Amino acid sequence: MRYFFHILDGSKFFPDGAGNNxxxxxxxxxxxxxxxxxxxxxxxxCRSSLVIVADENGNTVFECGAC
Known part of the structure; x- marks a missing residue:
């Protein structure tokens, strides 16, 4: 399955457009x-960063804070 690792840093959102199988x-x-x-x-x-993992269907399946 393809997973996407988006980064949320405060109010800035950095989407992962490629993902990883x-x-x-x-x-x-x-x-x-x-x-x-x-x-x-x-x-x-980067103290307020959050890694948001989404599956290929766009569902958030995991979140991990960087603090």
Whole structure:
């Protein structure tokens, strides 16, 4: 299934237009946590970031904060 990793940083929304074909939702959750950890390294700018994982049908299936 294709999963999309959108980023919400405060009031700015950065959509993932390409997505990734991944073997499972659990894999997508782990990847979202990695992305959130990387955003944490951005310091003050990225403290309010949220990684929103959506499936290919547009359903939000997981959210992971970068704080």
């Amino acid at each position: 991944l073997p499972s939702l659990e894999y997508a959750k782990r990847l979202a946590e990695v992305v959130a950890d990387e955003l944490k390294k951005g310091g003050e700018f």
